[in-house]
Amino acid sequence: MTRYFSEEHEWIEIEGDLGTVGITDYAQGQLGDITFVELPEVGAAVGKGDSVSVVDSVKAASDVYTPVSGTIAETNAALADEPELVNTQAETGGWLFRITLSASDELGSLMDETAYKAFIDSL
Amino acid sequence: MSELNLPDGDDAVEVPETLTLPLDAWHRARGGRMVEFAGYWMPVQYEGIMAEHLWTRESAGLFDVSHMGQLYLSGEGVEAALEAALPIDLSTLKLGSVRYSLLLDDEGGILDDLMVTRWETGFFLVVNGATKWDDIGTLRELLPDEVTINHLDDSALLALQGPNAAAALERHVTGETPLSALTFMKGASFKLGGVDAWISRSGYTGEDGFEIAIPADSAAQIAELLCREPEVKPIGLGARDSLRLEAGLPLYGHDLSPETSPIEADLLFGINKRRRTEGGFPGAVRIQRELAQGAPRKRVGLALEGRQAAREGAKVMLGDEELGFLTSGGFSPTLQRPIAMAYVAAAHAAEGTALEIEVRGKRLSATVVPMPFVPHRYHR
Numbered sequence: 465m466t467r468y469f470s471e472e473h474e475w476i477e478i479e480g481d482l483g484t485v486g487i488t489d490y491a492q493g494q495l496g497d498i499t500f501v502e503l504p505e506v507g508a509a510v511g512k513g514d515s516v517s518v519v520d521s522v523k524a525a526s527d528v529y530t531p532v533s534g535t536i537a538e539t540n541a542a543l544a545d546e547p548e549l550v551n552t553q554a555e556t557g558g559w560l561f562r563i564t565l566s567a568s569d570e571l572g573s574l575m576d577e578t579a580y581k582a583f584i585d586s587l
Numbered sequence: 588m589s590e591l592n593l594p595d596g597d598d599a600v601e602v603p604e605t606l607t608l609p610l611d612a613w614h615r616a617r618g619g620r621m622v623e624f625a626g627y628w629m630p631v632q633y634e635g636i637m638a639e640h641l642w643t644r645e646s647a648g649l650f651d652v653s654h655m656g657q658l659y660l661s662g663e664g665v666e667a668a669l670e671a672a673l674p675i676d677l678s679t680l681k682l683g684s685v686r687y688s689l690l691l692d693d694e695g696g697i698l699d700d701l702m703v704t705r706w707e708t709g710f711f712l713v714v715n716g717a718t719k720w721d722d723i724g725t726l727r728e729l730l731p732d733e734v735t736i737n738h739l740d741d742s743a744l745l746a747l748q749g750p751n752a753a754a755a756l757e758r759h760v761t762g763e764t765p766l767s768a769l770t771f772m773k774g775a776s777f778k779l780g781g782v783d784a785w786i787s788r789s790g791y792t793g794e795d796g797f798e799i800a801i802p803a804d805s806a807a808q809i810a811e812l813l814c815r816e817p818e819v820k821p822i823g824l825g826a827r828d829s830l831r832l833e834a835g836l837p838l839y840g841h842d843l844s845p846e847t848s849p850i851e852a853d854l855l856f857g858i859n860k861r862r863r864t865e866g867g868f869p870g871a872v873r874i875q876r877e878l879a880q881g882a883p884r885k886r887v888g889l890a891l892e893g894r895q896a897a898r899e900g901a902k903v904m905l906g907d908e909e910l911g912f913l914t915s916g917g918f919s920p921t922l923q924r925p926i927a928m929a930y931v932a933a934a935h936a937a938e939g940t941a942l943e944i945e946v947r948g949k950r951l952s953a954t955v956v957p958m959p960f961v962p963h964r965y966h967r
């Protein structure tokens with residue numbers, strides 16, 4: 465399993481051709497208390513960089529962009545009742561959706577954990 | 588990051604620098620996340636908006652509102668002159684009493700909302716931070732030369748709000764009258780931690796609480812003193828906004844603007860009774876017309892279905908008909924559901940009316956509900 469990060473503060477964990485996507489702990493800290501998550505439709509074909517989900521906090525609504533192209537395979541049903549999981553378990557139980565990758569070479573444009581840490585330190 | 592394209596050479600525009608307030612260093616030391624607001628660096632949150640909001644409702648929160656404009660109006664004829672400038676009835680405003688009023692343009696549009704307090708020899712006004720410079724200009728034009736406008740810019744303003752505010756503040760004040768003698772919208776002079784303070788029982792959260800004017804150079808000392816009380820935590824702008832929204836209180840620049848009249852904004856109480864009939868203030872013609880004929884639209888409260896919030900600017904719809912738009916909206920920490928303020932066509936403004944709000948291409952169901960969303964708990 466390998467984990468990648470985007471400059472828009474999404475993480476994606478790859479297992480075969482399936483990726484699990486969420487927002488990073490840094491991102492949830494910036495957004496504050498999350499009150500609602502709008503999830504994509506299972507089966508939807510999406511392109512890298514598309515806004516596929518919206519995370520609502522007390523402060524504002526923020527787009528979540530898919531870091532890779534593919535088809536939405538599953539969404540995190542637990543978030544309907546417990547959107548705060550995105551705060552408390554951003555990079556584990558607070559995942560947003562799973563996507564079947566259609567172009568795995570896109571992963572090359574993402575950062576690894578070390579590069580992402582350096583990226584947020586530079587912000 | 589988008590790049591700022593500033594014209595150079597002779598066309599250069601001066602970008603005003605963001606100013607700091609007396610408590611700037613104190614906020615930073617307390618972990619406040621600073622943002623630019625009304626031209627100043629201010630804390631949007633410390634530990635988090637939700638926690639700060641709920642803490643204020645159950646205990647007490649300290650807010651720095653030193654960005655607001657504190658003005659002192661005095662001089663010969665100040666009372667009559669102020670009545671000519673504002674739709675207020677000063678004949679019923681007692682010494683030390685505070686009243687909500689409105690600064691209107693000639694067309695009845697709202698230039699600002701403000702608090703007016705009667706002091707011994709004049710009137711103390713608290714106006715919004717973002718509008719204070721324009722307000723001073725407007726008032727200067729409306730008031731005769733005999734009236735002096737003193738901008739008390741060496742005074743800081745704190746708000747201590749919540750059910751435990753009185754208990755925490757009482758431990759540190761002395762004065763001619765006990766703090767407990769102050770009821771809602773009454774103020775008096777006190778010594779607070781040894782410092783001269785003007786304290787009124789008022790605020791912007793719907794809770795019991797106080798607004799405290801103190802010398803700027805004592806602000807950090809007083810903030811520290813109050814936050815050392817176990818009931819009190821510092822609260823940022825984020826929770827200030829969600830608290831006032833739950834309390835149904837409009838925010839200037841969002842729910843109120845020169846495009847809105849007091850009648851549309853449901854702020855009739857800001858036009859005192861005698862003045863409604865007598866007139867004689869800017870915009871009176873429109874106010875009297877709307878009082879007689881009704882306003883074409885009205886500010887209403889909306890309760891949304893589900894958990895998704897709708898925000899300022901979202902359209903209010905009924906089928907294909909656009910009825911209005913949201914001027915504030917967000918998730919209510921107390922009610923655990925989204926709420927909003929909107930201006931809608933008067934025909935659809937009745938309580939219980941079912942409407943829809945357009946959010947990112949989706950329709951959310953909403954109902955017109957009475958405000959406040961969360962009951963006020965003023966100490967009357």
